[in-house]
Amino acid sequence: MRMTVIGCGYLGAVHAACMAELGHEVVGIDVDQDKIAALQAAKAPFFEPGLPELLERTMATGRLRFTTDMAEAEGSQVHFVCVGTPQKRGEFAADMRFVDAATEALLPHVGPGELVVGKSTVPVGTAARLAALVAQAAPDALGLAWNPEFLREGHAVEDTLRPDRLVYGVPGGPETPEGQRAKNLLDEVYATPLQRNTPLIVTDYQTAELVKVAANSFLATKISFINAMAELCEKVNADITQLADAIGHDDRIGRKFLNAGLGFGGGCLPKDIRAFMARAGELGADQTLTFLREVDSINMRRRIRMVDLAREVCDGSLIGKRVAVLGAAFKPDSDDIRDSPALNVAAQIRLQGGDVVLTDPAAVDNARRAVPDISYADTVEEAVKGAHVVLLLTEWREYRDLDPTTLSGLVREKRILDGRNALDPARWRNAGWTYRALGRPRA
Known part of the structure; x- marks a missing residue:
């Protein structure tokens, strides 16, 4: 099948x-x-x-192939x-x-x-x-379908080739002739994943649009819930990791996304939950998503707490x-610094007089352009x-596997703050380090 992908950023290039x-x-x-030249x-x-x-x-x-010429979409x-x-x-609204x-x-x-197929994450009502517009400009076309993406940065290729589900929002709904024609064409697009028995949900526009923002809102809520528990754990010197393990054994809850720490960021969850709240307000359902304001607030508090903790251990x-x-x-496994908690904390520490030196396996160049007044290391x-x-x-594998004994001879003070609860506290403490983490006992 010949197809066009409009927009060759993170989603489009991978797709x-x-x-x-x-x-x-x-x-x-x-x-x-420049992007097209690189891709070509x-x-x-x-x-x-x-x-x-x-x-x-x-x-x-x-x-x-890649081009800047929209006329290449013809055919x-x-x-x-x-x-x-x-x-x-x-x-808060989406642009x-x-x-x-x-x-x-x-x-x-x-x-x-x-068939025109939207994959962008949009406010409900956009597809209709x-x-x-499609019906007016191209009356003989099959129309428009909505096919939300569920990519995880760092796993986007695998998530596209072997998705955990496919969702089609089709014109008129799945029971109409036009909806069936759109479905048939999309089935050809995704013939390989469908042959592997990938779950398929065929629905109307508005449900398909809501699926992505509802999924992101649920994940954000789960992350902020465990981070709220981490705030309480710090007050009473309890262990958030053991708490998460214990409640995660309940299969109604599950252990995934119960990793307390610095919170979520990136180009999806933060802006998507805010746009969801904005759209609910436009629809007259203001009270429906007010809990997401607290989800967002808890998430942002984690960054402030990490800066406070750094100041605390530095006397x-x-x-x-x-x-x-x-x-x-x-x-x-990403170089994406959009709404990055790590970069935000680094910038806040610099504003409070800290001499920050930052490193990252992939994102140093992007970070340097965004925050030029801190130092960077390779x-x-x-x-x-x-x-x-x-x-x-940021819990890169090479950071999780660091040897505390090797680093001991390089630092001035053996103090480490684990913003992702990714390290073994006993291993670092046994090597003589002061280890602190969000939601973990002091010792």
């Missing part, structure tokens, strides 16, 4: 390469000339494990819209300019029998609005103290040299 891997002929389109040279414009190799492999087949049976929906400046612009630019090139002041920060990305050894305190803020 385009994976669709080519599944055997389709794919053209990726974006307005960013089979170079990933961001860090994502497995993507560079996938780009090289699929580009070599001739099934994948595709399916057109995926994969552009971003960032948070509006000064508001829909990019989705609207991409759709409007695409519509003159949509032909009879072709865009479907009306009450960060002024002139050398602070080594391990991690800038919002999560491991290695852990360089970052921790002479440090009064070390903060582990």
Whole structure:
């Protein structure tokens, strides 16, 4: 099948390469000339494990190419819209300019029998609005479907090729002829995953739109719940990790996403729960999602607590103290620093007079552009040299596996703050370190 992917950022580039891997002929389109030049040279414009190799492999087949020319969309049976929906400046609501612009630019090139498919995370009601535009501009097309993505950064290639579920929001719902035609075409797109018995839910537009934001809101709530418990654990010197293990054995609760620490960040969860609240207000359901305000508040408090803890172990002041920060990305296996708790903590410590030296396996260049007034190091050894305190803020495997004895000879003071509860406290304490973590006993 020939298909178009509009928007070649994190979602679109991965989706385009994976669709080519599944055997389709794919053209990726974006307005960013530098991004397109990199992709056309089979170079990933961001860090994502497995993507560079996938780009090289699929580009070599001739099934994948990238361009800035929207006219190249002509002749595709399916057109995926994969552009971003960032948070509006000064508001909670999602900024829909990019989705609207991409759709409007695409519509003159949509032909009879072709299907426009939205994958972006959008406020409920967007699909119906865009479907009306498609019907007006391309009346002979199959219309519009909504096919939300469920990618995890660091696992995006695997999540696209082997999804844990597929959701189609089809025109008129699954029982209508137009809905069935859209489903049939999407079944061809995802023939390989469907042959592996991937669960499929076919529904209406509004349900498909709500699935992604509901899932992200649930995950955010679960993370903030365990972090609220961590706040209580600190008050009474209890152990949040053992508490999470205990309640996680209840299969109604489960252990996943009960890892207390610095909280969530990135380009999805924070802005998606805020946009969800904003949309609920627009729909007159203000009270429905008020709990998400506390979810967001708990999450942001974790960052403040980490700065306070750093100041506490540095004898009450960060002024002139050398602070080594391990991690800038919002999560491991990514170079994404959008709303990164790690980078936010590093910047706050710098504002309080700390001499911050930050390192990260993938995100240093992005961090340096965002926060140029702190120092950066290429290695852990360089970052921790002479440090009064070390903060582990992104749980990269190489940081989880650090040898406390080896680092002992490099730092000025053997103090480590585990912002992700990723280290073995006994191992570090036995090596002579002062170990502190969010929600863990002092000793």
